Amino acid sequence: QVQLVESGGGLVQAGDSLRLSCAASGRTFSDYSMGWFRQAPGKEREFVAAISRSAGTTIYKASVKGRFLISRDNTKNTMYLQMSSLKPEDTAAYHCAAALRPLPSSGARDYDHWGQGTQVTVSS
Numbered sequence: 001q002v003q004l005v006e007s008g009g010g011l012v013q014a015g016d017s018l019r020l021s022c023a024a025s026g027r028t029f030s031d032y033s034m035g036w037f038r039q040a041p042g043k044e045r046e047f048v049a050a051i052s053r054s055a056g057t058t059i060y061k062a063s064v065k066g067r068f069l070i071s072r073d074n075t076k077n078t079m080y081l082q083m084s085s086l087k088p089e090d091t092a093a094y095h096c097a098a099a100l101r102p103l104p105s106s107g108a109r110d111y112d113h114w115g116q117g118t119q120v121t122v123s124s
Contacts, residue, residue: 002026002098002113009094009118012086020081020118022096029077030054033104035111036070036081038092038120048094049081050104059104064090086122093117 008020022034035050049060049070058070067086072079079096097111105111 002029002032004096004098004113004115006094006096006115006118009120011121011123014087014122014124016086016122017082017084018086018120020083020094020096020120022079022081022115024077024079024098029072030074031100032098032113033101034070034072034079035097035099035104035106036079036094037097037108038090038094039117040092043092045095045108047106047108050106051079052104053102057104059106061106083120086120088122088124091120091122093119 003025005023033052036048037045038048039045051058051070051072055072067084069082095117096115098113099111
């Protein structure tokens, strides 16, 4: 089992940047590929980005590619999402998730553990 806690959300203006963190505890962090998902009010949860166990492979939702950067530090048991050029449509609760598999996945059903989420609100 792994426990996940997100932090770093907040209220920002369009064009600003934020860095989200996902701290893991419990089972060995490097056993898991990791992902970020988000859910806006009244909308379905959607994939944002994911990273492999070793950080050698990353994948992104098309609309965030070039603006968001996913990374991880296995020595600190932490994953990050650096978000730049934020837009109002990025407003959502952001959740991190862990999958007991080597390569990243965009499918929510592949993830075994989820954090409670951190809210990101981008004003225009």
